[in-house]
Amino acid sequence: MNIANFLITNAQNYPLKQAIGFKSGAGWSHLNWRKLKTVVFKTANALKEAGIQKGDRVAIYSDNSAEWITMDLATLAIGAVTVPIYSTNTKDQAKHVILDSGAKIILTGNKEHYDNAIALLEECPSLEKIIVTKTYERIIHDQSVHLQKFIKPASENLEILDMQEDDLATIIYTSGTTGTPKGVMLMHGNFVKAFDAHFEFFKFKNFEDEHSFAFLPLTHVFERSWTLLAMSGGAKVSFLTNTKAIAEELPIVQPTMMCSVPRFYQKIYIKIQETIQSSSPTKQKIFNWALGVGSQYHELKRQEKSIPLGLSLKYNLANTLVFKKIKGQLGGRLWFMPCGGASISPEIAKFFDAMGIHLTVGYGLTETTATLALYPLTKYKFGTTGRTLPGVEIKIGDDEEILAKGNGIMKGYYNRPEETAKVFTEDGWFRTGDCGTIDAEGNLTITDRIKDLMKTSNGKYISPQATENLLTNDAFVQQAVLIAEGRSYVTALIVPNFETLEEKAKQENITYQSHEDLIKNPIVVEFYNQKINELQKDLASYEKIKKISLLPRDFQMDLGEMTPTLKVRRKVVVEKFADLIDEMYKGH
Template sequence: MEDFIAKASPEFEYCTKENEDTATIIYTSGTTGSPKGVMLTHGNFIKAFDAHFEFFKFKNFEEELSLAFLPLTHVFERSWSLLCLYGGARVYFLEDPKNISKALEEVKPTMMCAVPRFFQKVYAGVLEKAEEGSGVKKKIFKWALQTGWQTAELKRNEKSIPLDLKIKQTIADTLVFSKIKDRMGGRLWFLPCGGASLSPEITRFFESVGIHVTVGYGLTETTATLTLFPLTRFEHGSSGRPLPGVEIRIGENDEIQARGNGIMKGYYGKPEETQKVFTGDGWFKTGDAGKIDDNGNLIITDRLKDLMKTSNGKYIAPQPVENLLTNNNFIQQIVLIAEGRQFVSALIVPNFEFLRDYLRKNNIAFTTWEDIVKNEKVNDFYKKKIKELQSDLSDYEKVKKFTLMPSEFDISTGEITPTLKVKRGVVLKKYAALIEEMY
């Protein structure tokens, strides 16, 4: 360091940085209000990174390779990419996320952080491909998934794998799983997931394939991670356990509260707003509802501000229902409406790639998407699909009416965040007339 200082240009002043000094200001996505500048310190980042390495005990981390395709303006990708560099791994940056498929095959990453929509699309695509196969191929696929699941469960619980199951797993990997993994570059084994909740059937699927999806929970205000899946003994459907140095408690109205090394310095230029999100004894109020199970895993219920109450007095948490429906390959995005209404409705953005294929197979002439989403046959198809998908829901949770949208919700129009979460307030206001038509 002395040599560096000696060679430094006299035009620059070398300044030491303390843990309490602000390292960056990252603005929140503003899904439920105006974006606020979150001040994160050098200590926030360094202590959070050290906690991750203590938590996972990675081996030969400097040999890992990460592909960054999410916006660096968001705390998730920013923190993950910095963590990789901090640990000596290589990071490739992708400018256009739409080229992710090609980039995966070219870069062949071993690690990569992603949002739930990425996993949903892979999952839906694989199931669709399997469904199109012959009867024999369907049986092989089903057998492979069962074999992979048995193996994954033993690994998750740190139990030895019998020789016969090892042989079956090798066959399953050769016939099925290797093809799925090759489409993702062939070397991925560790995938942190954040930004929103992810259905347990999807994490189970990836574990069966041999790719560990590390579901986590956190906010911009907490330097991303508060809790996450360990490599073993995690609980599907949960958000994992707290990082070292992080404490979690459940406060009033089941609100998740936290304190620890990653908690922000405050909102830039907004001391009153900062004060509002801290309790009198210094715990940060996340605005999310949840509970902690007997094994210390955090279970997210929903965002408190997102909870909806129908005119019949029933409370509905939209995220589980929205996840259930978007896990299907024909639904790209969805926004539930229920607050103060007599029943649940939804704005649905079709997966246009799969819908176009459906039109071709059913001899429905393509005109424009504006016309297609109003097509009676297309709407009947979605009615049937949605009825099947929500068969296990309580009647008051089910979508009774919906409107198909002719285009995706987009970042440029302010309808979604950089991590693809829908800004519910923006969408509800912008499409108020369409919503009223359903009632």
């Protein structure tokens, strides 16, 4: 058993079929399966010649790229261990990963990664060599070499090392919203069995004709496991290095599948709503009619019921008049979009469903090789995170905590036996740290993170994520953080969506010099107070936000306020804005 075995199968079955796509200058290039196998095998042999043996660690410190995935597969093929480092990590964050894992070789992406790696050679005794992806980066250290030069003399022939299912494949350092990142140990068996379970669960037809677009960081277990799954099934995967270019590249790449986080879908949803609201009454009427028809049509498909001819004709018209234009901006071919990393509102999943884009909502952690439960292609239930994968068991333990067993569960945290012991029960169940419920049909619903649950001084429990989602689904709210722990009532820090707010300020003839000026304007403050009250009108009184503070900027990753997977580090934010928070509770 070796994750990389699919290279041999696919090179035999689809030798000339495109395997991977990548940006090359202004356009896109690709490698077929035969060529990809050759590149991976040459890279694997070069690693062996550099002294890398079974069990040695190879770090990858780069944005998504063809080189990222070829180095990963080459490392796995010879039985070594891939250690991904987020491309956004600072030198000190990367240093923690290298020191803890004992990585011997590091692949770098851009100049900043290379410069950081040079400094790490002095500070990390295990690190022996830097491999530089970009040929235009000047080699300035004798322990570094360009990737092309590194692999050029290596042989194309390789026997992929046969691994046992409990042999270590990768150590992934959790981005974590709290504490020091811990190295999650995942085995070859975790991945291979997870792939088999997904194919059994979905029963895809002609999967080798699919095309996935990797735009989430490969360092994260979600994108990495999905990408390897897609490739193992013979599908093509294209890699986007510059994630900010997603909107302009989607129509060019035209993928059929792509995984993302809820915020991506929220932004699309908000943008469409804004466009419709500023359209003529006739266009609004056509859009709402199309959405209604799409909802009816896909509700019957979801329930596996026959669709009347009249509804099919209406849907074809709705698709021509409305949906095709929206889907065209997403490339025109997207139909399957795994969605995870945080909770997503049912109305957004239903909205995409009506257009014929299936948001495959799922739930899992790095420690569970991503997926524990997810939506099937039909009979899924909105508002849940779907049903468990084959080979996975889930039950609800004390304090409503979700406990899991099965193929994807990690071996433990690297070098952290005490931390490992804390997350397993005596009888071997993994403690997810999330609260949830399971209904009669076996659908799992996440209610919140145990560590995120807040208890007011009145003894009421507040689940922040649902309310924060409610707020950020609105076009005027970019980010929201609820405060309630140990307090007498709920408050919130709100980051406005300044693009929409500035448009409103123009309409209201509000003059301002900066965002700080804008958020202090009494008209703006009153507007947000009214908006928050309107959005939360259906919440219980103890859940309602009593006061808000508007912030002049987004939460930033480089300031430690967000993780590389765009989750807000609640503890950091609460500490950083402590004075502002205290101000909201003065006199109480």
